[in-house]
Amino acid sequence: MLTESGSLICTLMHVHHNQLELRTNGKGLYEITENVQSKIKACGMRNGTVTVFVQHTSCSVVIMENADPTARRDLKEFFDRLVPEEADYFTHNSEGGDDMPSHIKMALTRTSETVPIVDEEMQLGTWQGIFLFEHRRAPHRRNISVTIIGEM
Amino acid sequence: MLTESGSLICTLMHVHHNQLELRTNGKGLYEITENVQSKIKACGMRNGTVTVFVQHTSCSVVIMENADPTARRDLKEFFDRLVPEEADYFTHNSEGGDDMPSHIKMALTRTSETVPIVDEEMQLGTWQGIFLFEHRRAPHRRNISVTIIGEM
Protein backbone atom coordinates (compact mmCIF):
# COMPACT_ATOMS: atom_id res chain seq x y z
CA MET A 1 0.00 0.00 0.00
CA LEU A 2 1.54 3.31 -1.11
CA THR A 3 0.33 6.58 0.36
CA GLU A 4 1.62 9.82 -1.05
CA SER A 5 0.85 12.99 0.92
CA GLY A 6 -2.46 11.51 1.98
CA SER A 7 -4.03 11.98 -1.42
CA LEU A 8 -3.14 8.82 -3.27
CA ILE A 9 -3.67 5.31 -2.06
CA CYS A 10 -2.87 2.45 -4.35
CA THR A 11 -1.97 -1.18 -4.02
CA LEU A 12 1.20 -2.37 -5.69
CA MET A 13 1.36 -5.65 -7.54
CA HIS A 14 3.92 -8.30 -6.72
CA VAL A 15 5.24 -11.61 -7.99
CA HIS A 16 5.83 -14.57 -5.67
CA HIS A 17 7.56 -17.71 -6.92
CA ASN A 18 7.15 -21.02 -5.09
CA GLN A 19 8.14 -24.61 -5.75
CA LEU A 20 6.23 -27.78 -4.96
CA GLU A 21 7.83 -31.20 -5.01
CA LEU A 22 5.66 -34.26 -5.45
CA ARG A 23 6.60 -37.94 -5.41
CA THR A 24 4.48 -40.04 -7.72
CA ASN A 25 4.09 -43.79 -7.67
CA GLY A 26 2.80 -44.76 -11.10
CA LYS A 27 0.30 -43.50 -13.66
CA GLY A 28 -2.70 -41.51 -12.49
CA LEU A 29 -3.87 -38.21 -11.01
CA TYR A 30 -2.44 -36.72 -7.80
CA GLU A 31 -4.33 -33.81 -6.29
CA ILE A 32 -2.33 -30.67 -5.47
CA THR A 33 -5.17 -28.17 -4.91
CA GLU A 34 -4.42 -27.66 -1.21
CA ASN A 35 -0.67 -27.44 -1.82
CA VAL A 36 -1.24 -24.57 -4.25
CA GLN A 37 -3.84 -22.85 -2.05
CA SER A 38 -1.50 -22.97 0.96
CA LYS A 39 1.20 -21.14 -1.03
CA ILE A 40 -1.29 -18.34 -1.72
CA LYS A 41 -2.22 -18.05 1.97
CA ALA A 42 1.46 -18.14 2.98
CA CYS A 43 2.35 -15.10 0.86
CA GLY A 44 -0.90 -13.29 1.61
CA MET A 45 -1.76 -12.50 -2.00
CA ARG A 46 -5.29 -11.18 -1.93
CA ASN A 47 -6.16 -10.58 -5.54
CA GLY A 48 -4.60 -11.83 -8.78
CA THR A 49 -3.74 -15.12 -10.51
CA VAL A 50 -1.71 -18.23 -9.81
CA THR A 51 0.08 -20.13 -12.58
CA VAL A 52 0.83 -23.78 -11.88
CA PHE A 53 3.59 -24.99 -14.22
CA VAL A 54 4.93 -28.55 -14.27
CA GLN A 55 8.64 -28.67 -15.20
CA HIS A 56 8.53 -32.01 -17.05
CA THR A 57 7.48 -33.46 -20.40
CA SER A 58 6.22 -36.86 -19.20
CA CYS A 59 3.55 -35.62 -16.79
CA SER A 60 0.88 -32.89 -16.99
CA VAL A 61 -1.18 -30.51 -14.91
CA VAL A 62 -4.96 -30.82 -15.36
CA ILE A 63 -7.99 -29.35 -13.66
CA MET A 64 -10.40 -32.26 -13.16
CA GLU A 65 -13.51 -33.44 -11.32
CA ASN A 66 -12.48 -33.65 -7.66
CA ALA A 67 -15.32 -35.61 -6.04
CA ASP A 68 -15.52 -39.08 -7.56
CA PRO A 69 -12.29 -41.13 -7.82
CA THR A 70 -13.83 -43.19 -10.63
CA ALA A 71 -13.79 -40.10 -12.88
CA ARG A 72 -10.00 -39.93 -12.53
CA ARG A 73 -9.65 -43.69 -13.09
CA ASP A 74 -11.75 -43.50 -16.27
CA LEU A 75 -9.70 -40.51 -17.48
CA LYS A 76 -6.45 -42.44 -17.02
CA GLU A 77 -7.97 -45.48 -18.75
CA PHE A 78 -9.11 -43.35 -21.72
CA PHE A 79 -5.60 -41.96 -22.21
CA ASP A 80 -4.04 -45.44 -21.92
CA ARG A 81 -6.33 -46.65 -24.71
CA LEU A 82 -5.91 -43.52 -26.85
CA VAL A 83 -2.08 -43.71 -26.69
CA PRO A 84 -1.22 -47.42 -26.45
CA GLU A 85 2.31 -48.37 -25.38
CA GLU A 86 2.62 -51.01 -28.07
CA ALA A 87 2.21 -48.64 -31.06
CA ASP A 88 4.67 -50.07 -33.60
CA TYR A 89 5.58 -46.73 -35.21
CA PHE A 90 7.16 -45.15 -32.10
CA THR A 91 10.92 -44.73 -32.43
CA HIS A 92 11.53 -42.76 -29.21
CA ASN A 93 11.44 -45.66 -26.71
CA SER A 94 14.84 -45.74 -25.04
CA GLU A 95 13.17 -45.46 -21.61
CA GLY A 96 10.60 -48.19 -22.26
CA GLY A 97 7.11 -48.59 -23.65
CA ASP A 98 5.68 -45.74 -21.55
CA ASP A 99 8.34 -43.26 -22.77
CA MET A 100 6.79 -41.84 -25.96
CA PRO A 101 3.15 -42.26 -24.79
CA SER A 102 3.98 -40.10 -21.76
CA HIS A 103 5.09 -37.21 -23.99
CA ILE A 104 1.99 -37.53 -26.17
CA LYS A 105 -0.38 -37.59 -23.17
CA MET A 106 1.39 -34.49 -21.86
CA ALA A 107 0.93 -32.66 -25.19
CA LEU A 108 -2.77 -33.67 -25.24
CA THR A 109 -3.34 -32.17 -21.79
CA ARG A 110 -1.48 -29.19 -20.24
CA THR A 111 1.86 -28.02 -18.93
CA SER A 112 0.44 -25.02 -17.06
CA GLU A 113 -2.87 -23.75 -15.75
CA THR A 114 -3.68 -20.20 -14.59
CA VAL A 115 -6.38 -19.72 -11.93
CA PRO A 116 -7.85 -16.42 -10.64
CA ILE A 117 -7.42 -15.48 -6.96
CA VAL A 118 -9.98 -13.36 -5.06
CA ASP A 119 -9.58 -12.67 -1.32
CA GLU A 120 -6.69 -15.16 -1.07
CA GLU A 121 -8.84 -17.98 -2.52
CA MET A 122 -8.51 -19.67 -5.89
CA GLN A 123 -11.75 -19.21 -7.82
CA LEU A 124 -12.21 -22.87 -8.66
CA GLY A 125 -15.68 -24.18 -9.38
CA THR A 126 -17.31 -26.54 -6.89
CA TRP A 127 -16.08 -29.70 -8.61
CA GLN A 128 -12.70 -28.46 -9.84
CA GLY A 129 -9.45 -29.72 -8.37
CA ILE A 130 -5.89 -29.23 -9.62
CA PHE A 131 -4.04 -32.48 -10.32
CA LEU A 132 -0.65 -33.62 -11.47
CA PHE A 133 -1.28 -36.25 -14.15
CA GLU A 134 1.59 -38.75 -14.02
CA HIS A 135 2.17 -40.67 -17.24
CA ARG A 136 5.15 -42.84 -16.20
CA ARG A 137 4.95 -46.25 -14.53
CA ALA A 138 8.01 -45.89 -12.29
CA PRO A 139 8.08 -43.63 -9.21
CA HIS A 140 9.17 -40.08 -10.03
CA ARG A 141 10.00 -36.88 -8.16
CA ARG A 142 8.11 -34.03 -9.87
CA ASN A 143 8.83 -30.30 -9.66
CA ILE A 144 5.97 -27.84 -9.97
CA SER A 145 6.46 -24.09 -10.17
CA VAL A 146 3.72 -21.98 -8.55
CA THR A 147 3.81 -18.30 -9.58
CA ILE A 148 1.45 -15.90 -7.82
CA ILE A 149 0.94 -12.44 -9.34
CA GLY A 150 -1.34 -9.85 -7.77
CA GLU A 151 -2.08 -7.37 -5.05
CA MET A 152 -1.43 -8.04 -1.36
CA MET B 1 -0.33 7.10 -13.25
CA LEU B 2 1.83 8.05 -10.27
CA THR B 3 3.77 11.32 -10.27
CA GLU B 4 6.16 12.01 -7.43
CA SER B 5 7.57 15.55 -7.20
CA GLY B 6 7.64 15.74 -10.96
CA SER B 7 10.59 13.43 -11.33
CA LEU B 8 9.03 10.01 -11.54
CA ILE B 9 6.20 9.00 -13.80
CA CYS B 10 5.17 5.41 -13.91
CA THR B 11 2.05 3.42 -14.65
CA LEU B 12 0.80 1.10 -11.96
CA MET B 13 -0.50 -2.34 -12.76
CA HIS B 14 -3.90 -3.50 -11.62
CA VAL B 15 -6.06 -6.62 -11.46
CA HIS B 16 -9.73 -6.59 -12.50
CA HIS B 17 -11.92 -9.62 -11.89
CA ASN B 18 -15.13 -10.11 -13.87
CA GLN B 19 -17.69 -12.88 -14.23
CA LEU B 20 -19.59 -13.98 -17.30
CA GLU B 21 -22.61 -16.23 -17.16
CA LEU B 22 -23.63 -18.20 -20.22
CA ARG B 23 -26.63 -20.46 -20.78
CA THR B 24 -25.89 -23.37 -23.08
CA ASN B 25 -28.38 -25.54 -24.87
CA GLY B 26 -26.56 -28.74 -25.77
CA LYS B 27 -23.16 -29.79 -27.08
CA GLY B 28 -21.18 -27.39 -29.25
CA LEU B 29 -19.24 -24.13 -29.33
CA TYR B 30 -20.63 -20.81 -28.05
CA GLU B 31 -18.68 -17.68 -28.94
CA ILE B 32 -17.76 -15.33 -26.06
CA THR B 33 -15.16 -13.14 -27.79
CA GLU B 34 -17.24 -9.95 -27.61
CA ASN B 35 -18.29 -10.65 -24.01
CA VAL B 36 -14.63 -10.81 -22.98
CA GLN B 37 -13.62 -7.80 -25.08
CA SER B 38 -16.39 -5.68 -23.57
CA LYS B 39 -15.08 -6.41 -20.05
CA ILE B 40 -11.69 -5.05 -21.11
CA LYS B 41 -13.23 -1.88 -22.52
CA ALA B 42 -15.39 -1.45 -19.41
CA CYS B 43 -12.40 -1.38 -17.04
CA GLY B 44 -10.21 0.59 -19.44
CA MET B 45 -7.21 -1.74 -19.25
CA ARG B 46 -4.86 -0.57 -21.95
CA ASN B 47 -2.00 -3.00 -21.84
CA GLY B 48 -1.66 -6.48 -20.30
CA THR B 49 -3.32 -9.89 -20.47
CA VAL B 50 -6.76 -11.39 -19.94
CA THR B 51 -7.25 -14.90 -18.54
CA VAL B 52 -10.54 -16.60 -19.39
CA PHE B 53 -11.17 -19.44 -16.92
CA VAL B 54 -14.21 -21.73 -17.06
CA GLN B 55 -15.29 -22.88 -13.58
CA HIS B 56 -16.54 -26.34 -14.61
CA THR B 57 -15.17 -29.79 -15.51
CA SER B 58 -17.75 -30.75 -18.17
CA CYS B 59 -17.14 -27.85 -20.56
CA SER B 60 -14.01 -26.13 -21.88
CA VAL B 61 -12.69 -22.87 -23.23
CA VAL B 62 -11.07 -23.05 -26.68
CA ILE B 63 -9.77 -20.55 -29.18
CA MET B 64 -11.08 -21.68 -32.57
CA GLU B 65 -11.68 -20.65 -36.19
CA ASN B 66 -14.37 -17.94 -36.00
CA ALA B 67 -15.51 -17.57 -39.62
CA ASP B 68 -16.97 -20.84 -40.86
CA PRO B 69 -19.61 -22.57 -38.68
CA THR B 70 -18.80 -25.91 -40.33
CA ALA B 71 -15.36 -25.85 -38.70
CA ARG B 72 -17.02 -25.80 -35.26
CA ARG B 73 -19.47 -28.53 -36.28
CA ASP B 74 -16.63 -30.76 -37.52
CA LEU B 75 -14.68 -30.12 -34.29
CA LYS B 76 -17.66 -31.21 -32.18
CA GLU B 77 -18.16 -34.27 -34.40
CA PHE B 78 -14.49 -35.25 -34.07
CA PHE B 79 -14.69 -35.12 -30.26
CA ASP B 80 -17.95 -37.12 -30.24
CA ARG B 81 -16.24 -39.86 -32.25
CA LEU B 82 -12.99 -39.74 -30.28
CA VAL B 83 -14.79 -40.06 -26.92
CA PRO B 84 -17.91 -42.18 -27.60
CA GLU B 85 -20.64 -42.21 -24.96
CA GLU B 86 -21.09 -45.97 -25.17
CA ALA B 87 -17.52 -46.89 -24.10
CA ASP B 88 -18.07 -50.01 -21.95
CA TYR B 89 -15.17 -49.35 -19.55
CA PHE B 90 -16.50 -46.07 -18.10
CA THR B 91 -17.58 -46.43 -14.46
CA HIS B 92 -18.29 -42.72 -13.76
CA ASN B 93 -21.73 -42.47 -15.39
CA SER B 94 -24.17 -41.51 -12.65
CA GLU B 95 -25.27 -38.46 -14.69
CA GLY B 96 -25.76 -40.39 -17.95
CA GLY B 97 -23.78 -41.40 -21.00
CA ASP B 98 -22.40 -37.91 -21.61
CA ASP B 99 -21.05 -37.62 -18.03
CA MET B 100 -17.57 -39.17 -18.31
CA PRO B 101 -17.05 -38.16 -21.98
CA SER B 102 -17.61 -34.53 -20.96
CA HIS B 103 -14.74 -34.67 -18.43
CA ILE B 104 -12.44 -36.32 -20.97
CA LYS B 105 -13.22 -33.75 -23.69
CA MET B 106 -12.53 -31.01 -21.13
CA ALA B 107 -9.13 -32.52 -20.25
CA LEU B 108 -8.28 -32.83 -23.97
CA THR B 109 -8.99 -29.14 -24.55
CA ARG B 110 -8.54 -26.28 -22.01
CA THR B 111 -9.88 -24.84 -18.78
CA SER B 112 -8.27 -21.43 -19.28
CA GLU B 113 -6.75 -19.32 -22.02
CA THR B 114 -4.58 -16.20 -21.62
CA VAL B 115 -4.66 -13.54 -24.36
CA PRO B 116 -2.47 -10.42 -24.67
CA ILE B 117 -4.11 -6.95 -24.59
CA VAL B 118 -2.66 -3.94 -26.45
CA ASP B 119 -4.49 -0.58 -26.51
CA GLU B 120 -7.59 -2.15 -24.90
CA GLU B 121 -7.84 -4.79 -27.66
CA MET B 122 -7.22 -8.51 -27.38
CA GLN B 123 -4.43 -9.47 -29.78
CA LEU B 124 -6.33 -12.29 -31.44
CA GLY B 125 -5.39 -13.34 -34.95
CA THR B 126 -7.82 -12.62 -37.79
CA TRP B 127 -9.54 -16.01 -37.58
CA GLN B 128 -9.37 -16.53 -33.81
CA GLY B 129 -12.47 -16.43 -31.63
CA ILE B 130 -12.87 -17.46 -27.97
CA PHE B 131 -15.53 -20.13 -27.42
CA LEU B 132 -17.07 -22.03 -24.57
CA PHE B 133 -17.10 -25.68 -25.66
CA GLU B 134 -20.14 -27.34 -24.05
CA HIS B 135 -19.87 -31.12 -23.66
CA ARG B 136 -23.23 -31.84 -21.97
CA ARG B 137 -26.51 -32.55 -23.77
CA ALA B 138 -28.82 -30.83 -21.28
CA PRO B 139 -29.03 -27.04 -20.92
CA HIS B 140 -26.52 -25.66 -18.40
CA ARG B 141 -25.70 -22.33 -16.78
CA ARG B 142 -21.93 -21.80 -17.10
CA ASN B 143 -19.72 -19.47 -15.04
CA ILE B 144 -16.63 -17.98 -16.65
CA SER B 145 -14.08 -15.94 -14.74
CA VAL B 146 -12.39 -13.14 -16.71
CA THR B 147 -9.25 -11.77 -15.02
CA ILE B 148 -7.59 -8.71 -16.56
CA ILE B 149 -4.07 -7.80 -15.42
CA GLY B 150 -2.20 -4.80 -16.77
CA GLU B 151 -1.71 -1.08 -17.00
CA MET B 152 -4.57 1.42 -17.32
Added chain:
Amino acid sequence: MLTESGSLICTLMHVHHNQLELRTNGKGLYEITENVQSKIKACGMRNGTVTVFVQHTSCSVVIMENADPTARRDLKEFFDRLVPEEADYFTHNSEGGDDMPSHIKMALTRTSETVPIVDEEMQLGTWQGIFLFEHRRAPHRRNISVTIIGEM
Protein backbone atom coordinates in the same frame (compact mmCIF):
# COMPACT_ATOMS: atom_id res chain seq x y z
CA MET C 1 12.38 0.88 -8.06
CA LEU C 2 10.38 3.56 -6.22
CA THR C 3 11.81 5.23 -3.14
CA GLU C 4 9.65 7.62 -1.17
CA SER C 5 11.31 9.69 1.57
CA GLY C 6 13.65 6.83 2.30
CA SER C 7 11.02 4.76 4.01
CA LEU C 8 9.47 2.78 1.21
CA ILE C 9 11.27 0.79 -1.42
CA CYS C 10 9.29 -1.25 -3.83
CA THR C 11 9.67 -2.63 -7.30
CA LEU C 12 7.02 -1.76 -9.83
CA MET C 13 5.61 -4.32 -12.21
CA HIS C 14 5.54 -3.80 -15.94
CA VAL C 15 4.17 -5.33 -19.12
CA HIS C 16 6.29 -5.81 -22.25
CA HIS C 17 4.74 -6.95 -25.51
CA ASN C 18 6.86 -8.52 -28.24
CA GLN C 19 6.19 -10.24 -31.55
CA LEU C 20 7.97 -13.18 -33.11
CA GLU C 21 7.56 -14.13 -36.74
CA LEU C 22 8.36 -17.65 -37.84
CA ARG C 23 8.35 -19.17 -41.33
CA THR C 24 7.33 -22.82 -41.34
CA ASN C 25 7.87 -25.32 -44.11
CA GLY C 26 5.39 -28.11 -43.51
CA LYS C 27 3.99 -30.10 -40.59
CA GLY C 28 6.12 -30.56 -37.50
CA LEU C 29 7.64 -28.85 -34.45
CA TYR C 30 9.81 -25.72 -34.69
CA GLU C 31 11.72 -24.73 -31.55
CA ILE C 32 11.32 -21.11 -30.37
CA THR C 33 12.78 -21.41 -26.84
CA GLU C 34 15.78 -19.15 -27.55
CA ASN C 35 13.65 -16.61 -29.43
CA VAL C 36 11.42 -16.23 -26.36
CA GLN C 37 14.34 -16.19 -23.91
CA SER C 38 16.10 -13.45 -25.89
CA LYS C 39 13.01 -11.22 -25.65
CA ILE C 40 13.16 -11.56 -21.85
CA LYS C 41 16.85 -10.62 -21.76
CA ALA C 42 16.25 -7.70 -24.13
CA CYS C 43 13.69 -6.06 -21.85
CA GLY C 44 15.55 -6.99 -18.67
CA MET C 45 12.55 -8.51 -16.89
CA ARG C 46 13.97 -10.17 -13.81
CA ASN C 47 11.01 -11.80 -12.16
CA GLY C 48 7.54 -12.70 -13.47
CA THR C 49 5.92 -14.72 -16.25
CA VAL C 50 5.99 -14.89 -20.03
CA THR C 51 2.92 -15.82 -22.07
CA VAL C 52 3.58 -17.23 -25.55
CA PHE C 53 0.43 -16.90 -27.67
CA VAL C 54 0.15 -18.11 -31.27
CA GLN C 55 -2.22 -15.94 -33.34
CA HIS C 56 -3.54 -18.71 -35.59
CA THR C 57 -6.01 -21.62 -35.51
CA SER C 58 -4.10 -24.07 -37.71
CA CYS C 59 -0.92 -24.29 -35.61
CA SER C 60 -0.25 -24.60 -31.87
CA VAL C 61 2.27 -23.83 -29.18
CA VAL C 62 3.47 -26.84 -27.15
CA ILE C 63 6.13 -27.44 -24.55
CA MET C 64 7.85 -30.70 -25.55
CA GLU C 65 10.90 -32.89 -25.04
CA ASN C 66 13.83 -30.89 -26.47
CA ALA C 67 16.65 -33.44 -26.68
CA ASP C 68 15.66 -36.24 -29.05
CA PRO C 69 14.27 -35.31 -32.48
CA THR C 70 12.55 -38.70 -32.73
CA ALA C 71 10.22 -37.67 -29.87
CA ARG C 72 8.95 -34.77 -31.99
CA ARG C 73 8.65 -36.98 -35.07
CA ASP C 74 6.62 -39.56 -33.14
CA LEU C 75 4.40 -36.80 -31.73
CA LYS C 76 3.65 -35.50 -35.23
CA GLU C 77 2.99 -39.05 -36.44
CA PHE C 78 0.57 -39.70 -33.55
CA PHE C 79 -1.45 -36.60 -34.38
CA ASP C 80 -1.51 -37.47 -38.10
CA ARG C 81 -2.99 -40.87 -37.23
CA LEU C 82 -5.39 -39.53 -34.60
CA VAL C 83 -6.79 -36.89 -36.99
CA PRO C 84 -6.60 -38.41 -40.49
CA GLU C 85 -7.01 -36.09 -43.47
CA GLU C 86 -9.35 -38.47 -45.27
CA ALA C 87 -12.10 -38.50 -42.60
CA ASP C 88 -15.28 -38.61 -44.68
CA TYR C 89 -17.43 -36.57 -42.26
CA PHE C 90 -15.40 -33.33 -42.48
CA THR C 91 -17.31 -30.55 -44.25
CA HIS C 92 -14.80 -27.71 -43.61
CA ASN C 93 -12.25 -28.55 -46.32
CA SER C 94 -12.14 -25.57 -48.67
CA GLU C 95 -8.37 -25.25 -48.12
CA GLY C 96 -7.64 -28.94 -48.69
CA GLY C 97 -7.40 -32.15 -46.72
CA ASP C 98 -5.18 -30.67 -44.02
CA ASP C 99 -7.61 -27.78 -43.35
CA MET C 100 -9.99 -29.25 -40.75
CA PRO C 101 -7.38 -31.61 -39.20
CA SER C 102 -5.18 -28.57 -38.50
CA HIS C 103 -7.93 -26.91 -36.44
CA ILE C 104 -8.59 -30.14 -34.52
CA LYS C 105 -4.88 -30.67 -33.74
CA MET C 106 -4.72 -27.07 -32.54
CA ALA C 107 -7.72 -27.58 -30.20
CA LEU C 108 -6.14 -30.80 -28.86
CA THR C 109 -2.92 -28.97 -27.98
CA ARG C 110 -2.55 -25.29 -26.96
CA THR C 111 -2.83 -21.74 -28.22
CA SER C 112 -0.83 -20.24 -25.35
CA GLU C 113 1.61 -21.29 -22.68
CA THR C 114 2.67 -19.29 -19.59
CA VAL C 115 6.15 -19.88 -18.14
CA PRO C 116 7.62 -18.45 -14.90
CA ILE C 117 10.69 -16.17 -15.08
CA VAL C 118 13.28 -15.96 -12.27
CA ASP C 119 16.45 -13.84 -12.65
CA GLU C 120 15.69 -13.22 -16.33
CA GLU C 121 15.54 -16.97 -17.06
CA MET C 122 12.49 -19.03 -17.98
CA GLN C 123 12.05 -21.77 -15.38
CA LEU C 124 11.82 -24.60 -17.88
CA GLY C 125 12.72 -28.11 -16.78
CA THR C 126 15.87 -29.71 -18.17
CA TRP C 127 14.09 -31.43 -21.07
CA GLN C 128 11.47 -28.75 -21.82
CA GLY C 129 11.56 -26.67 -24.97
CA ILE C 130 8.90 -24.34 -26.41
CA PHE C 131 7.80 -25.26 -29.93
CA LEU C 132 5.46 -24.01 -32.59
CA PHE C 133 3.54 -27.06 -33.82
CA GLU C 134 2.70 -26.48 -37.49
CA HIS C 135 -0.29 -28.46 -38.76
CA ARG C 136 -0.39 -27.26 -42.39
CA ARG C 137 1.53 -28.80 -45.29
CA ALA C 138 2.25 -25.58 -47.19
CA PRO C 139 4.80 -23.00 -46.00
CA HIS C 140 3.28 -20.40 -43.67
CA ARG C 141 4.34 -17.20 -41.94
CA ARG C 142 3.32 -17.49 -38.27
CA ASN C 143 2.87 -14.65 -35.76
CA ILE C 144 3.54 -15.32 -32.09
CA SER C 145 2.83 -12.80 -29.35
CA VAL C 146 5.23 -12.85 -26.38
CA THR C 147 3.92 -10.97 -23.33
CA ILE C 148 6.27 -10.52 -20.38
CA ILE C 149 4.79 -9.39 -17.05
CA GLY C 150 6.90 -8.83 -13.96
CA GLU C 151 9.45 -6.82 -12.05
CA MET C 152 12.57 -5.33 -13.63
